[in-house]
Amino acid sequence: MRTLRLTDEVRDFSRAEKRNGRSVALVPTMGYLHDGHMSLVAAAKEAADVVIVSIFVNPTQFGAGEDLDKYPRDVERDLELCRSAGVDAVFLPETSTIYPENHATSVEVDETLTGVLCGRFRPGHFKGVATVVSILFNVCEPDVAVFGQKDAQQAVVIERMCRDLHFPVKIIVSPIIREKDGLALSSRNTYLTPAQRKQAPVLKSALDEAVMMYNQGERDVEKILTSVKKKLAASPLARPQYVELVSAKDLQPVKKVDSKALLALAVFFGSTRLIDNVILAPDSLE
């Protein structure tokens, strides 16, 4: 496995593979890898001949007061996990490599997609995400890129950005991976105290409540949201930031679940913010 730190190195690597007829997949991560990330790697290996994992804690997607400084890192362990998973190259750039001095350019997707859900509470976050993903696409030149459904809004934003800017990259969105008790895997789970960790699966059980109602024929968004919020309220340590049910396609609010919809929520435990989501749709329940 190659460990590459410079943009020219990773571009040369990718181009050499493609010249030899091999397709290249990129899995962009912020490191501190867990089984969720490794499922993206597995999806990447399915989709392409060669897999590049990027590990870059992107400062521009963190807001003031967010956890950039304390974001967990363990590069040695990450590299070992990638090696074991058969990753071909890890791109591990310095911040100044991605954002050289006087960096002045950003990529932005309109508020209709980025001003709702998480974006409403994290102004600038998706601008940082769209910018760094554009940079990674230009540097790694992948044929395929894999993102997690865990960050549902991010997946929709990236898909739109990729289409709108005509990046020649196929986007794959890979399912959420969960702990046995239902908690969605996240590098931020490491922040949880034991008491918080014990209550954290309430995100999943609240979503399950909605799925049950949906399966029983309930289509009224207000009623579904009320039950989800009630479920969350039963966990004293859980402090919901938002619970929303929107169109899965364009993230706009809906009143009835009559086409593919996204139920997404963000919940604080102390200062730790967790997110989770489920798709409600006639044929594709998670």
Next chain:
Amino acid sequence: MRTLRLTDEVRDFSRAEKRNGRSVALVPTMGYLHDGHMSLVAAAKEAADVVIVSIFVNPTQFGAGEDLDKYPRDVERDLELCRSAGVDAVFLPETSTIYPENHATSVEVDETLTGVLCGRFRPGHFKGVATVVSILFNVCEPDVAVFGQKDAQQAVVIERMCRDLHFPVKIIVSPIIREKDGLALSSRNTYLTPAQRKQAPVLKSALDEAVMMYNQGERDVEKILTSVKKKLAASPLARPQYVELVSAKDLQPVKKVDSKALLALAVFFGSTRLIDNVILAPDSLE
């Protein structure tokens, strides 16, 4: 010469050429080609094996009240000029090909570069330019792209955007081409009445005045600008929008011309807006 209308067609064309070991240059234009454009094509032919000219009147770089609707077009003549010049492919997309329904993504360079000079009077213009150039880069995948020094601020903005987003494209900026009387070539010159056309070379003579002062040792920006404005004022039909002398590197105002500087101006003749510029630098006077 190929005439290509779909993104897949031009990307396939470019990739096939590159697979065969040939480098590809892109010359992005809005059509109504003149000798200025053809000098960009000549520079492109010098720099790469294969030349693609894109012809696309990009709506997102026109502001409200600007000349999008009346922008001059003559595709047949453009194609003939490209054919004669040995262009390999013309990319001639529909607006809906570049901007599909619900297009929601833009590329933006910070106000420090885009809020000055032309950008001060054309809000959103450089956002439209940066967005369409990003799209054309992703579609045509050129090794080299050629822009005109005539649009001096555009060249600086594109160079910065290209660096910041790590596009694997070398930017070449090609000198201004002028009529015999000094008027810089522009598709918009066609708007001028005979009386306006007669006075339009005042832009160049005003710039020449500055060059003369500079060559005689004048370094005080205020004094140079005063002379340039006086020269323009002598033409009764010329209505200057701005005359500015800035750092050529980052477009920030300077008081003394002690490093490479850009003297740029925009002047209205009736409703027709003309721009011109000159670089003031120790060794590289135009």
